[in-house]
Amino acid sequence: MLRAIWLLLTGVGLVLAVLTARTAPTLPAEVAGRTAPIFSLGYRVGQNLRAALATLADRRDWRSEALRLRREKAALEQRLARLQLENRRLRRVLKIRERQAPGVVAVAPVIEGDPSGLFRRLVLGLGAADGLAVGMPVTSERGLVGVIVETTPRTAVVRTLVDPESAVGVRRLEGPGRGVAYGRPPRTLRVRFPCEAGLKAGELLVTGAIGGLFPEGIPVGRVVRAPPPGPGQLVCWAEAEPRVRLSLLQEVVVLRRL
């Protein structure tokens, strides 16, 4: 009996399915449309719950996203600072290369200054292993720094132009006359010049010795005092201030030896 009912209802179901699928395909859709309001309450509640859960999840995501972005920002800021430093350094190198034609061997960090006060020397963070050698001129963006006088595999010692042992061949930027600038600690230069050249305070001196250690035209210093020559005096002494601020140097450029 039960099986008969089951078979009967199965038959009814199949006939219904076949008939409505072929002859009245829109009927279920019509009924669904009419019964939709009955379902809408639960459906809306479900959708709202889902939206609320999604919002909660989103908020958690936002927080982690914000943290991630903050970390990324900090990393980018660091990178930017590094790149700015690198950019500044390269600009300086470029400027030096433009002004001071000889090839750049290296850009070396200044890691130490001579603490004795007697000499004015700098220690660089690069050495013979990096291609540095004794006799190489050392410059900076502002002007001549000195010359390498000693190297180790990882460091190099620079005798600066204000060192008492330093003597740099100089000439006036404009006008004739050549002389020699001797170092006078702590931070001045004594310049020997022919009196007839008429050196005046304020004039810029650049490297200019023929066959000297340094390439031509690197700014050395500015004359701050040039006493008038005495009668019959052939050689005059002037006082000059180096262009480069040794105490502020962080990096220097080492040029190829002439």
Add this chain to the structure above:
Amino acid sequence: MRIAALFLLTLFLASLFSGLLPDEIPAPDFWFLLVAALTPRLRPAWALATAFLVGLFADLAGGGYLGLLAVGLLFSAYAMLALASRLHIEETLGRAAILTGAYLAKWAGVFLVVYALGLFLVGPFDFLGTVLGEALLTALVAPLYLRAADALLREEGHAG
């Protein structure tokens, strides 16, 4: 009266879960659970008719093919009646076995209608995810739903 309340609760839960779950996750089959709750409490013939009508309503409300769930739920009710005579529905394990059999029978009924309609647009393995997903979620909500249905219908029994 209590049966009507259970029907409304089922309707609410079915629509709630279809709104709650994303499209790719099939909702639990609350109509199947309604049939599972009603079948042991009705006379066998009435149980089959009720299952058929519940399925028909679900087909109409869902806008699908008429007879698809009607036959599916009819099969599940029939399987439940057949298994209940052999297994102990009062025991948890027996009840789980009966429900599993009934659930498989539901899909057998659904596929019979699919076959009759010549709907072979989807392969059997495409259905596998739906069947398993729905089965899993149905199994998850089944204990709660059936307990609630038991409580509701028992009260009617006491009242009657």
